[in-house]
Amino acid sequence: MVGVPDTTTLGYRLTEEQEFLRDTLRDLADEKIAPRAAEIDRTGEFQEDIRRLLAAQDVLALPFPEAYGGVGADLLTICIAIEQIARACATSSLILTVQALGSLPLLLAGSDEQKARFFPDLASGQMLAAFALTEPEAGSDAAAIRTRAVRDGDAYVITGSKRFITHGSIAGLLSVFALTDPDAPRHRRLSCFAVEVPAEGFSVSRLEHKMGIRGSPTAELQFDGVRVPVANRIGEEGDGFRIAMDTLDRSRPGVAAQAVGIAQGALDAATAYARQRKQFGERIGDHQLVAGMLADMDARTEAARQLLYKACTEIEAGSPDTARWSAMCKLVAGDAAMAVTTDAVQVFGGYGYIEEFPVERMMRDAKITQLYEGTQQIQRLVIARSLLGRPD
Ligand code: CAA
DSSP: OOSSOOOOOOOOOOOHHHHHHHHHHHHHIIIIIHHHHHHHHHHOOOOHHHHHHHHHTTSTTTTSOGGGTSOOOOHHHHHHHHHHHHHHOHHHHHHHHHHHHHHHHHHHHOOHHHHHHHHHHHHTTSSOEEEEOOBTTBSSOGGGOOOEEEEETTEEEEEEEEEEEETTTTOSEEEEEEESOTTSOGGGSEEEEEEESSOTTEEEEEEOOOSSOTTSOEEEEEEEEEEEEGGGEESSTTOHHHHHHHHHHHHHHHHHHHHHHHHHHHHHHHHHHHHHOEETTEEGGGSHHHHHHHHHHHHHHHHHHHHHHHHHHHHHTTOTTHHHHHHHHHHHHHHHHHHHHHHHHHHHGGGGGSTTSTHHHHHHHHHHTTTSSSOHHHHHHHHHHHHHOOOO
16 A cells, blocks of 8 residues: 555454463463573574473464464464563574464465465474575565576476575475566566475575574575475465565564563563662662663553554554554564663663673564564665655
8 A cells, every 4th residue: 555554543452362371471481481591592502392382382373273273363462472482582482483484475375285284283383384585695685586496397496595594494394485487577586385394405504603592593595406396386476476575564573572572571671670779879770860761661662562563453454554564563663672672781781791681682682673574674665665655
């Protein structure tokens, strides 16, 4: 939709089920995940036990339809779950975020047969999914993908490489975007495939050492003539770019939810610290400069949360302005998370800069929410294009 947007009057109020899920997951994350967060960050290893915990609690089933063993949760419910896990540990929240992201192409454009084949194992958490769009030369410019998929009988042969693929090394199912017709118009060149791995010709060539979300593997993947049955093509040939954009419209709120959770975790830690740490004979929170920072952190976090919940409500209701809502909530929440976690480190002073307290990790984790699933600059571009339309 182009032009000054109708901000609509669609309101939301959390249902009893959503409130119950929020409270239950907050307790679970406080009890079972928060105590592990520092160790996950330090070792940089994927935590199978947290995956099993989330699977056992049916958290990984949230995005999938009931007919295929899922819970059939709406976007707001999924985001509430991501937020509560991220409040304790951003890395752990990616287990749900990426399970949803990697499965969205199938959810949005997959056939019933494909859903029946893949969703039960994804919903049970037995198999992980990943979203393989980005390439070394195709980051923000998603249409510039070079990985080729060439039809050969009843299969496609995929050749190329993908970069920065979250969970690419541990997923059993990859949504891979590849060029099927290099001569087609720019946005009709790509197709999307459900690639089951391990497979002949598939390999993981590199794992990144990252600033944050360190327990979540980010992989470089090689496809050297990987044969994928035609039955695994998601949608029609040429639909790939549209599927990628529709996926990101529904997955960016998940990153916003992660950002809101990280910000809330940092605010909680900073508030607790400001209540007990004494300097100049009083609690540091009683010094007005620190109190003002805490107030700003609270207001920013809540503003981001409210925009996120509103965006989820609009997207779920089929707003014609989905791309804008999705980009706005990710933009505002990502920037809020970065600002709030940076201020949290400031509230802790020197103690904020060392590993003993969680806020330095949260600050490092927050940065990724301004980068992945489209940088903040790309979110601004998406919002501006919905206002202005494309240049002539
Ligand atoms: N939703 C729906 N449709 C969209 C869209 C959106 N968000 N953005 C663009 N489109 C549509 C346009 O309306 C247009 O449609 P028509 O042809 O019908 O007019 C078509 O797509 C082409 O649009 P543009 O001309 O604007 O396309 P572009 O090539 O200039 O690029 C872009 C648009 C928004 C920059 C897009 O390339 C983009 O989103 N880039 C960012 C990619 C990204 O987010 N990558 C993240 C990788 S995943 C990741 O990080 C996950 C992880 O590890 C956890």
